[in-house]
Amino acid sequence: MVLLVIYLFFVILAGRDCLVAGDSCSSDETCSPRLRTLRQCVAGNGSMKLGPGARSQCANAVSALLSSPLHGCQCKRGMKKEKNCLSIYWSLHQSIIHGLNLVESYPYETVQRDYDYVRLASITADSDVGMTTVNRCLDAAKACNVDDLCQKLRTEYVSACIKPTAKSGLCNRPKCNKALRRFFDRVPADYTHELLFCPCTDTACAERRRQTIVPSCSYESVEKPNCITQMRICNADYVCRSRLAQFQYDCEPSKTSANGCKQGNFGACLLAYTGLIGSTITPNYVDNSTSSVAPWCSCSASGSRREECDNFLGYFTDNICLRNALMTFGSESDQQPTPSQYSTTSHGSGENRSTTSPPETVETMRNFLDTIMPTQVCSFLIKARVHYSRFTWPYIQE
Incomplete structure (x- = not known):
């Protein structure tokens, strides 16, 4: 039972990883073409190159991808392939720059540990011996x-x-x-x-x-x-x-x-x-x-x-x-x-x-x-x- 819980925990975490979500989308025949369309929309004002109805195509692609694994995916700061992960995240979220209504915060996972008032309890064994002030x-x-x-x-x-x-x-x-x-x-x-x-x-x-x-x-x-x-x-x-x-x-x-x-x-x-x-x-x-x-x-x-x-x-x-x-x-x-x-x-x-x-x-x-x-x-x-x-x-x- 414990192993099952741990397994499910990591499955959930993996589902929020943009690299995993990107691979999943690319291998899906429905998701993949919509992701390609969206990348055209956000790459160097690419929506201009899509011709008549481009804005509608972009909006439809965003709407469809909001129900895909890409929506809600995040990256870890300093992770391996961080740039690749972030490029996937911004493919979806950069659409806001082109006037599409998509609320975002930032692409990194929330750090669970609260670093407020963190202090190093013991620097060295004798760090405070004979000291009247703290530097x-x-x-x-x-x-x-x-x-x-x-x-x-x-x-x-x-x-x-x-x-x-x-x-x-x-x-x-x-x-x-x-x-x-x-x-x-x-x-x-x-x-x-x-x-x-x-x-x-x-x-x-x-x-x-x-x-x-x-x-x-x-x-x-x-x-x-x-x-x-x-x-x-x-x-x-x-x-x-x-x-x-x-x-x-x-x-x-x-x-x-x-x-x-x-x-x-x-x-x-x-x-x-x-x-x-x-x-x-x-x-x-x-x-x-x-x-x-x-x-x-x-x-x-x-x-x-x-x-x-x-x-x-x-x-x-x-x-x-x-x-x-x-x-x-x-x-x-x-x-x-x-x-x-x-x-x-x-x-x-x-x-x-x-x-x-x-x-x-x-x-x-x-x-x-x-x-x-x-x-x-x-x-x-x-x-x-x-x-x-x-x-x-x-x-x-x-």
């Missing part, structure tokens, strides 16, 4: 170092993000971002959230926290690109579009919600936020003097789309849900703040995103690397002869 950022680094998966993937992305290419002398941004996505997708949020959202009370700590995702390689450029351009690039990529959809759903603000989040889950919001790291619209702390976050882009030259651009940027810079989630996680207390303690004021505009002074950046980046794997990272830097971007390493010698 959660340092403890988070220690915790990652003693966890095999966290240590391995963190060392991998740092190495990928600071190693210059032989041809240009610059870092390999695609490789860096791929390694970052791998880290945040595969390492439990217990570790990643503590590393990224730990509270800081001084600029040195805040700068080390800002350097967690190696901004000089993962997203920074001489000039900020326009947010509209970044959004267009993101929407053309199945993974980025899906991560953004998840973020906008889980971090949707609400003035009537007690905690400022329409979905009411801080943990889900922070998990969705980390899902954007390594994408075209990677968000990060704007400086080392506040806890404000934003993607590296500007709305200054948005023209007639300025309002759309401001709304996008405001999801990071003026979002009560995200702000309260960050504030609550960074609280020294594990207790949820009362509604009166939640922030109700707005962040400053993302246009004011500043950079830090090179001397402090050099020192804090060195300190940041020291917390990862001192011996291995130093060995790596010696071999690579790293002299990357504005960072220098004056104390590293053979």
Whole structure:
């Protein structure tokens, strides 16, 4: 009986997998032609190429597929063949872009575990012996170092993000971002959230926290690109579009919600936020003097789309849900703040995103690397002869 229940459980889960649903539809003589029609409808304004009655054909295909296994199917963040899974999901759900009435949220399965107020109960056996104060950022680094998966993937992305290419002398941004996505997708949020959202009370700590995702390689450029351009690039990529959809759903603000989040889950919001790291619209702390976050882009030259651009940027810079989630996680207390303690004021505009002074950046980046794997990272830097971007390493010698 128990085995039967387990079997049925996995059958139900498989039925919600878009890869399984896509295979099922493709092998069905009724479902397959409708899926092909729908893909024509959503591929580069393909409905225009279907000739007279195209809209009707598209609408009929959507209606028929709503009763197929494709409707309600989802993907897992970081899964194998994630892009293929998402392409199947968006074949059906992208039809909303062409004016067809289809309600959607985002393509990823809901994470059952609630990461609100997750704390690492014990970092190391003697982490609190003889200590009068708690440094959660340092403890988070220690915790990652003693966890095999966290240590391995963190060392991998740092190495990928600071190693210059032989041809240009610059870092390999695609490789860096791929390694970052791998880290945040595969390492439990217990570790990643503590590393990224730990509270800081001084600029040195805040700068080390800002350097967690190696901004000089993962997203920074001489000039900020326009947010509209970044959004267009993101929407053309199945993974980025899906991560953004998840973020906008889980971090949707609400003035009537007690905690400022329409979905009411801080943990889900922070998990969705980390899902954007390594994408075209990677968000990060704007400086080392506040806890404000934003993607590296500007709305200054948005023209007639300025309002759309401001709304996008405001999801990071003026979002009560995200702000309260960050504030609550960074609280020294594990207790949820009362509604009166939640922030109700707005962040400053993302246009004011500043950079830090090179001397402090050099020192804090060195300190940041020291917390990862001192011996291995130093060995790596010696071999690579790293002299990357504005960072220098004056104390590293053979």
